[in-house]
Amino acid sequence: MTSSRNGLVLVIPAIALELAILFLPLAYICFRSFYDWQPAGISTFVGFENYAILMQDPAFWQVVRNQLFYMLGVPLWVLAPLIVAYVLRANVWNAGFFRMVYFLPAVMSPAIVGLVFRSLMATDGPINAALSGVGLGMLAQPWLTGALLVKPVVIVMVLWAGFGIGVLVFSSAFDAIPKDILEASRLDGAGFWQEFFLIALPNIKNTIVFWTMFQIVAIFLFMFGWIYVLTGGGPGQSSTTMDFSIYQQFMRFGFYGTAAAQTVVLVLAIIAIPILGWALRQAVRLVAGRFDRPHHSGIAGDMP
Numbered sequence: 066m067t068s069s070r071n072g073l074v075l076v077i078p079a080i081a082l083e084l085a086i087l088f089l090p091l092a093y094i095c096f097r098s099f100y101d102w103q104p105a106g107i108s109t110f111v112g113f114e115n116y117a118i119l120m121q122d123p124a125f126w127q128v129v130r131n132q133l134f135y136m137l138g139v140p141l142w143v144l145a146p147l148i149v150a151y152v153l154r155a156n157v158w159n160a161g162f163f164r165m166v167y168f169l170p171a172v173m174s175p176a177i178v179g180l181v182f183r184s185l186m187a188t189d190g191p192i193n194a195a196l197s198g199v200g201l202g203m204l205a206q207p208w209l210t211g212a213l214l215v216k217p218v219v220i221v222m223v224l225w226a227g228f229g230i231g232v233l234v235f236s237s238a239f240d241a242i243p244k245d246i247l248e249a250s251r252l253d254g255a256g257f258w259q260e261f262f263l264i265a266l267p268n269i270k271n272t273i274v275f276w277t278m279f280q281i282v283a284i285f286l287f288m289f290g291w292i293y294v295l296t297g298g299g300p301g302q303s304s305t306t307m308d309f310s311i312y313q314q315f316m317r318f319g320f321y322g323t324a325a326a327q328t329v330v331l332v333l334a335i336i337a338i339p340i341l342g343w344a345l346r347q348a349v350r351l352v353a354g355r356f357d358r359p360h361h362s363g364i365a366g367d368m369p
Contacts, residue, residue, distance in 0.1 A: 097325045098115055098325035098329050102322040115323045115325065127303075127305070128306065131303070135219070141220065142223065143277050147273065150232045171230045176290060179295040187209065193206070218295075219304055223291065278342050284306070285307055285338075292309045307327065307334075310327060
C-alpha cells in the first residue's frame, strides 16, 4: 500500500502538467467556440452558431473530403515499410545501412521536406524536365497546381518522409518474434512469403494496428508543416487539411469563433478514430470467433 501511494505521488505532477498544458487550453477553446470570439474586444455568446456556420461552409466540407482522400494513403504508408522491413531480415547485405538511409528523411523538418518536393515537382522542375528529356514530355504535369494531382503528390511525400520510421518500427516487431517459431516454419518447408503471411504478420498484428492508427491520426494532426510549405493549401482548397484550415481561419482571416469550433470538431474526430478502430477490431474478433467455433450436427455419434 505504501509503495502504491509513493507511486501515485510521483505520477501526480505529470498528470497536473498534462492538464495544464493540454486539457485546460482545449477546454478554453471549447468554451470560446460558443462565442463570437473577439480577443481584443467584447465576445458575445452565440451558442451553436459557429458550428452552424461551419456546417454550412462549402470550404469546410472540401477540407473534410481532402482528409478522407488522404486516408487512401494509409494502406501505402503501412504496407510499404512493412514489406521492406521484412525483406531486410532476409540476409540482406548490410541491412543496418539501408535502415539508416531510409531513416534520413525522418530527421528532416517538414519545412525542408516540403521545399525539396516543391522544387522537384514544380512545373519547370527536375521531374518534368527529366520526362521531357527522355521523350516523355506528354507525362509532364502541373503536379502542385492541378487539383487532381496535388493530393497524390502529398501522399507520396508523406510516404517518403515517414518511411524510415515505419521500417524501424516493423523491424523491431519482427526481431521480437521468437526465433524457434521461424525456424520451425522453415523446417516445415514454408517459403519466404508463406512465412511472411502465416507466421510473421499474425505475430506483429498489434504493431500493425498501432502503426495504422498512428498514420490515421497523423492525417489530422501532423500535416500542417508539409501543406504550409508545399502547397499552401492550394490550388484553392484542394490540399487543405483540418489543422491548416484552423490556422487560416484564426491567423489569416480572424474568424476566431469558427476556428475554435473547427478545433473542437478536429478533437472529436481524433477521439472517435481509436474508438472506431477498437469497435472494428471487436467486430472482427466476434465474426472470426463464430467461424472458428466448432459446429455439431446433433447426431449422437458426433458428440464427444
